[in-house]
Amino acid sequence: MQPEILNQLKNLYRDGFPKDSASDIERFFSRVKEENAVYVGGVTQGGGKLCVTQSFPPPCVNAVNKPDPVTARPIVSAGYIEEKPAMLWGKRVILPYLSALSTKTEFRGKGKIGEVISGLLSRLYKRGAPVCVLYPFDHEYYKRHGFCNVSFHAEKVVKGGKAFEENEWPVASGQCINELGMRNEELGMRDVDDEKDMGQCTQSKVHHSSLLILNSSLFKTLARIYSAFTRPFDNRLIFKEKEITEKIGDYAADGIPLAVYSDKGKPFAYCFKKDCRIFYYAASNMKKFAACEALKGFAYLDFRASSKPYIQARIVNAEAALRAAPYMRESIETAIMRRGRPIGRPAIVLRVTDPLIAQNNRTFAITQEDGGVSVQETGMSPALTLTIAELTELLLLGDGKLIQKQKNIFTDQY
Numbered sequence: 001m002q003p004e005i006l007n008q009l010k011n012l013y014r015d016g017f018p019k020d021s022a023s024d025i026e027r028f029f030s031r032v033k034e035e036n037a038v039y040v041g042g043v044t045q046g047g048g049k050l051c052v053t054q055s056f057p058p059p060c061v062n063a064v065n066k067p068d069p070v071t072a073r074p075i076v077s078a079g080y081i082e083e084k085p086a087m088l089w090g091k092r093v094i095l096p097y098l099s100a101l102s103t104k105t106e107f108r109g110k111g112k113i114g115e116v117i118s119g120l121l122s123r124l125y126k127r128g129a130p131v132c133v134l135y136p137f138d139h140e141y142y143k144r145h146g147f148c149n150v151s152f153h154a155e156k157v158v159k160g161g162k163a164f165e166e167n168e169w170p171v172a173s174g175q176c177i178n179e180l181g182m183r184n185e186e187l188g189m190r191d192v193d194d195e196k197d198m199g200q201c202t203q204s205k206v207h208h209s210s211l212l213i214l215n216s217s218l219f220k221t222l223a224r225i226y227s228a229f230t231r232p233f234d235n236r237l238i239f240k241e242k243e244i245t246e247k248i249g250d251y252a253a254d255g256i257p258l259a260v261y262s263d264k265g266k267p268f269a270y271c272f273k274k275d276c277r278i279f280y281y282a283a284s285n286m287k288k289f290a291a292c293e294a295l296k297g298f299a300y301l302d303f304r305a306s307s308k309p310y311i312q313a314r315i316v317n318a319e320a321a322l323r324a325a326p327y328m329r330e331s332i333e334t335a336i337m338r339r340g341r342p343i344g345r346p347a348i349v350l351r352v353t354d355p356l357i358a359q360n361n362r363t364f365a366i367t368q369e370d371g372g373v374s375v376q377e378t379g380m381s382p383a384l385t386l387t388i389a390e391l392t393e394l395l396l397l398g399d400g401k402l403i404q405k406q407k408n409i410f411t412d413q414y
Contacts, residue, residue, distance in 0.1 A: 121357055154301070315395070
């Protein structure tokens with residue numbers, strides 16, 4: 001990557017996310033793939049073309065995707081694609097997250113981020129991705145770009161009351177746990193024997209086992225807890241050793257250890273915690289988690305509740321999504337019946353509208369065939385027209401009545 005481009009992107013990131021540390025920024029860009037970034041240049045006082053990159057690093061291209069002979073304008077808005085393993089509609093997929101979308105302060109409100117989103121979606125469409133997700137800074141803002149709320153939460157506080165075993169796995173200098181047979185002291189562990197007053201929450205005494213910590217044993221324990229935690233959800237991220245290793249290393253570099261809680265020697269929860277907040281956690285038993293005295297007063301997000309929206313999603317490729325989603329035909333039939341319209345036989349005809357991806361503005365004939373459902377473009381009159389956001393909500397949430405409502409936990413907070 002060209003140093004000048006990288007420096008501009010890092011400065012833009014700092015402007016958009018001022019609470020992130022320098023190490024957070026370095027770690028983020030160390031994992032960004034070159035083909036997974038889109039950024040937009042500003043226009044100089046003398047005028048000129050808007051510069052939107054469709055490759056990373058440049059060449060810079062203009063709106064019609066042709067090389068721009070004009071020197072690239074300073075970067076004022078950018079966004080990135082992070083790829084994460086997930087279960088989507090019963091299949092293992094690589095789920096694209098739109099991440100770190102930001103615009104320079106003085107250029108906000110000028111539609112720059114919308115152009116970045118269009119560039120990211122265009123790239124994902126060409127790859128055949130059916131769906132993408134993001135954690136929005138403003139849920140209402142992204143709805144205008146076709147996103148809808150698909151994952152929910154409630155903010156809660158641990159009440160405490162029961163004493164459970166607490167063990168921590170710090171890692172010195174951000175080193176990841178990647179070797180077998182490392183002792184506590186080799187991992188940079190330290191005994192915590194003092195209690196710190198943290199306002200309404202308490203920092204408990206921590207006991208560190210003197211036994212050998214085996215990499216495989218640790219990850220199996222965490223994976224088992226995560227599997228139980230996400231079992232009630234239809235669509236979810238998949239626990240991978242690489243991701244949790246990176247996460248442990250990232251937080252350890254900032255002095256935040258991984259805490260694991262056990263009841264009579266059986267681990268049931270893990271988390272990272274700082275400043276009276278719990279984040280990146282999972283619990284196989286949420287009742288025990290909520291009653292853990294060591295976490296008393298700590299705030300956390302309960303993803304089983306639905307009082308507030310969290311993650312948003314958007315269908316990227318309508319045809320691919322229609323082919324992949326289970327109960328798709330039944331969901332569309334239900335939507336048609338609710339509007340009091342005839343369903344049509346043998347084909348259900350659906351029209352999709354999308355303001356950002358022109359290729360999705362099509363009419364599809366959906367027919368039941370031996371071994372599955374056929375989805376073909378057609379010129380027939382539609383029985384139902386759905387916006388891309390409406391289609392996303394229908395296929396990722398269901399209607400909760402005739403078709404069982406789906407539950408999603410697309411989030412980094414596990």
